[in-house]
Amino acid sequence: xxxxxxxxxxxxxxxxxxxxxxxxxxxxxxxxxxxxxxxxxxxxxxxxxxxxxxxxxxxxxxxxxxxxxxxxxxxxxxxxxxxxxxxxxxxxxxxxxxxxxxxxxxxxxxxxxxxxxxxxxxxxxxxxxxxxxxxxxxxxxxxxxxxxxxxxxxxxxxxxxxxxxxxxxxxxxxxxxxxxxxxxxxxxxxxxxxxxxxxxxxxxxxxxxxxxxxxxxxxxxxxxxxxxxxxxxxxxxxxxxxxxxxxxxxxxxxxxxxxxxxxxxxxxxxxxxxxxxxxxxxxxxxxxxxxxxxxxxxxxxxxxxxxxxxxxxxxxxxxxxxxxxxxxxxxxxxxxx
Amino acid sequence: xxxxxxxxxxxxxxxxxxxxxxxxxxxxxxxxxxxxxxxxxxxxxxxxxxxxxxxxxxxxxxxxxxxxxxxxxxxxxxxxxxxxxxxxxxxxxxxxxxxxxxxxxxxxxxxxxxxxxxxxxxxxxxxxxxxxxxxxxxxxxxxxxxxxxxxxxxxxxxxxxxxxxxxxxxxxxxxxxxxxxxxxxxxxxxxxxxxxxxxxxxxxxxxxxxxxxxxxxxxxxxxxxxxxxxxxxxxxxxxxxxxxxxxxxxxxxxxxxxxxxxxxxxxxxxxxxxxxxxxxxxxxxxxxxxxxxxxxxxxxxxxxxxxxxxxxxxxxxxxxxxxxxx
Ligand SMILES: Nc1ncnc2c1ncn2[C@@H]1O[C@H](COP(=O)(O)OP(=O)(O)O)[C@@H](O)[C@H]1O
Ligand code: SF4
Ligand SMILES: [Mg+2]
Numbered sequence: 001x002x003x004x005x006x007x008x009x010x011x012x013x014x015x016x017x018x019x020x021x022x023x024x025x026x027x028x029x030x031x032x033x034x035x036x037x038x039x040x041x042x043x044x045x046x047x048x049x050x051x052x053x054x055x056x057x058x059x060x061x062x063x064x065x066x067x068x069x070x071x072x073x074x075x076x077x078x079x080x081x082x083x084x085x086x087x088x089x090x091x092x093x094x095x096x097x098x099x100x101x102x103x104x105x106x107x108x109x110x111x112x113x114x115x116x117x118x119x120x121x122x123x124x125x126x127x128x129x130x131x132x133x134x135x136x137x138x139x140x141x142x143x144x145x146x147x148x149x150x151x152x153x154x155x156x157x158x159x160x161x162x163x164x165x166x167x168x169x170x171x172x173x174x175x176x177x178x179x180x181x182x183x184x185x186x187x188x189x190x191x192x193x194x195x196x197x198x199x200x201x202x203x204x205x206x207x208x209x210x211x212x213x214x215x216x217x218x219x220x221x222x223x224x225x226x227x228x229x230x231x232x233x234x235x236x237x238x239x240x241x242x243x244x245x246x247x248x249x250x251x252x253x254x255x256x257x258x259x260x261x262x263x264x265x266x267x268x269x270x271x272x273x274x275x276x277x278x279x280x281x282x283x284x285x286x287x288x289x290x291x292x293x294x295x296x297x298x299x300x301x302x303x304x305x306x307x308x309x310x311x312x313x314x315x316x317x318x319x320x321x322x323x324x325x326x327x328x329x330x331x332x333x334x335x336x337x
Numbered sequence: 338x339x340x341x342x343x344x345x346x347x348x349x350x351x352x353x354x355x356x357x358x359x360x361x362x363x364x365x366x367x368x369x370x371x372x373x374x375x376x377x378x379x380x381x382x383x384x385x386x387x388x389x390x391x392x393x394x395x396x397x398x399x400x401x402x403x404x405x406x407x408x409x410x411x412x413x414x415x416x417x418x419x420x421x422x423x424x425x426x427x428x429x430x431x432x433x434x435x436x437x438x439x440x441x442x443x444x445x446x447x448x449x450x451x452x453x454x455x456x457x458x459x460x461x462x463x464x465x466x467x468x469x470x471x472x473x474x475x476x477x478x479x480x481x482x483x484x485x486x487x488x489x490x491x492x493x494x495x496x497x498x499x500x501x502x503x504x505x506x507x508x509x510x511x512x513x514x515x516x517x518x519x520x521x522x523x524x525x526x527x528x529x530x531x532x533x534x535x536x537x538x539x540x541x542x543x544x545x546x547x548x549x550x551x552x553x554x555x556x557x558x559x560x561x562x563x564x565x566x567x568x569x570x571x572x573x574x575x576x577x578x579x580x581x582x583x584x585x586x587x588x589x590x591x592x593x594x595x596x597x598x599x600x601x602x603x604x605x606x607x608x609x610x611x612x613x614x615x616x617x618x619x620x621x622x623x624x625x626x627x628x629x630x631x632x633x634x635x636x637x638x639x640x641x642x643x644x645x646x647x648x649x650x651x652x653x654x655x656x657x658x659x660x661x662x663x
Binding site: 092093 | 654
C-alpha cells in the first residue's frame with residue numbers, strides 16, 4: 001500500500017463562484033474533504049448542489065464566468081488551486097483523471113476511439129503510436145470490452161451507452177492516475193450495467209490503489225462503494241464522516257431526509273418520504289441556514305448561518321440542531337408500529 | 338453507395354429536365370431576337386428567311402422538343418450572334434470563371450475559417466467584435482460598389498493591381514487553360530476574387546464562429562481537456578473537425594453560387610468568363626447562349642449537391658450515404 005500519511009487530494013474551504021449577469025452564483029462555497037490512496041469518497045447531494053463544479057475545480061476546468069475564488073486544493077501536498085495552465089495540463093489525465101456523467105456526450109463523435117485513446121497517452125508521454133495503441137487495447141480489455149482490437153477502429157456512435165462509459169473509464173485509467181473524479185458515471189445507464197460498472201471500478205481501484213471521488217445523487221450507490229461520504233447542499237458540505245457512521249446515524253436533517261427518500265427493502269410499499277420543497281436558487285439563498293425553508297427541525301438559531309460543528313466524534317455537521325442517534329431511528333419505528 | 342449514386346443521378350436528370358422547360362419557356366417569353374438580328378432595312382422576304390433559318394417560326398412546343406432532342410446530343414443550338422455552337426462558347430469561357438470562383442473560394446476558406454474560430458473562442462474580445470462587424474459589412478455592401486471601390490483604391494490610386502482582364506500568359510494544366518501559374522495571373526485575379534469572395538467570406542466566418550461557440554461547450558471538448566491535451570490539439574483536432582462539417586456543406590453548395598454570382602464581378606472587372614458572356618448575350622437577346630448558360634449552371638448545382646453529400650459522409654462517420662434523404 002502506498003504511503004497514506006499524505007492524502008492524495010485534500011480540498012480545504014474551496015469556493016468556486018460564477019460571476020453571471022444576474023449576480024454571483026456561489027456554486028461551491030466552503031467545501032472541504034480529503035481522499036487517501038485506495039479510498040473512495042462519495043460526494044452526495046441533489047442536482048444543482050455543486051458536485052460537478054467541485055470536480056471541475058479540482059481539475060482546473062472551471063470555465064468563464066466561473067472562478068475558484070478561495071480555498072486550497074492540495075494534490076499530494078502541492079496547492080494546485082492557482083497552478084499555471086501548463087502545470088494543470090500535465091496533471092490532468094495523467095495524475096488526476098475524470099469520468100463524466102453522460103457517456104453519449106463524452107467522446108468526440110468524429111474521431112475514432114483509437115485516436116481518442118492514443119492522444120491521451122501521447123499528451124503525457126513520448127511513446128510511439130504502436131506502443132500507445134497496445135496500451136489502449138489493454139485498457140479496453142481491462143474494462144471488459146470484448147474484441148478490443150476491432151473496437152479501437154470504431155467510432156463512438158457504434159457503441160452502446162454502457163460501452164461508451166467503459167471506453168471513458170478506460171481512457172481515465174490509461175495513464176494510471178492517482179485520483180479519479182467520477183461524476184455520476186452510472187446515472188445515465190440502466191441498473192444492471194450500473195451494477196457491473198460499479199463492481200469493476202471498485203475492483204480496479206482496490207488493485208491499483210487509486211483514490212477516487214465518486215459523485216452521485218443516489219445514496220444507495222455510495223453505500224456499498226465509499227469509505228467516507230460528504231453530503232452537499234447549496235454549494236456547502238453539510239455533513240461529512242465515514243459511510244457507515246453517516247448512514248446509520250445521520251446528524252444533519254438534510255442527510256436524514258435523503259436517507260428516508262431512498263427506496264429500501266424493509267419499507268417496501270410505503271410512500272417515500274421526499275424532502276418537501278425545492279433546492280433554493282443559488283442567486284437568492286434564504287438568510288441564515290440555506291436549508292431552513294425545507295427543514296423539519298428549524299428553530300430560532302437557524303436565522304444565523306450555522307458553522308461546521310462536531311456533535312459526534314469524527315463527524316463534521318453544519319446544523320444548529322443536529323439529529324441525535326435515538327431520533328434518527330424514529331421514522332423506521334413508526335413503520336413497524 | 339452505388340444505389341445511392343444511381344438514385345441521385347435519376348433525380349438529377351429529372352431536375353435538369355424540369356429546369357430545361359422553365360429556362361426555355363422563360364427565355365421564349367423575353368423579347369424578339371429578330372429585331373436585333375435582322376437589319377433595319379431588310380425587306381419582308383429577308384426577314385422571313387432569317388426567322389425560318391433560326392426555327393423561330395415554329396410554335397413553342399415544337400421549338401422546345403427540337404431543343405430537347407438536340408440537347409440530348411450535346412447540341413444547345415448556335416449563337417445567333419457568333420454563329421458558333423452556344424455550348425462551345427460557354428465551355429471556352431468556363432475556365433476563366435472557374436479560376437475566379439476557385440480563387441474566391443480559397444480566399445473564403447483560408448481567411449473565413451480562422452477568423453470565425455478566433456471570434457468563436459473569445460466572443461467577448463474586442464477583436465472578435467471587430468471581425469463580426471466586418472462580416473456584417475461583407476454581407477451588406479453591394480458587390481458592384483465594393484468592386485468599384487477596389488478598382489479606385491488599388492488600381493487607380495495606388496496603382497498596385499490591374500483593374501481589368503485576365504493574365505495574358507495562359508498555361509495548360511491537365512488540358513485546362515489557367516493563368517494562375519504566373520504572378521501576373523494572380524495579380525489580375527486578386528481584385529475580382531476578393532470582390533467575389535467577400536460575401537462567402539462573411540458567410541464562412543459567421544458559420545465557423547457559430548460552430549465554434551457551440552462545439553467548445555460540448556462535453557467532449559471538456560473531456561478532451563480533462564485528458565490533458567494541449568489547447569492546440571483540442572482546437573485543431575477536436576473543435577475544427579466538428580465545425581468543418583457544416584462549413585464544407587455550405588461551401589460546396591455555395592460554390593455554384595460563386596459561379597452564378599460572378600456575373601456582377603466579371604462585368605465590373607471585364608473578366609472574360611461566362612458571366613460576362615451572359616450579360617452580353619442578354620443585351621443581344623442571344624437566346625441559345627442564355628439557355629446554354631442556364632443549363633450549365635443547373636448541371637453545376639446538381640453536380641455540387643452530389644459531391645457535398647459524398648464529402649459529408651466522408652467527414653462525419655455517423656452519416657452513411659444511404660441515410661441521406663435523397
Ligand atoms: N457556467 C455556469 N454559469 C453559471 N452558473 C453555473 C454554471 N455552471 C454551474 N453553475 C451553477 O452551479 C450550480 C451547481 O452546479 P453543478 O455543480 O453542476 O451541480 P450538480 O453537479 O451537483 O448537479 C448550479 O446550480 C448552477 O447554478
Ligand atoms: S441549521 Fe436549522 S434549518 Fe439548518 S438544517 Fe439545522 S435545523 Fe435545519
Ligand atoms: Mg452534476
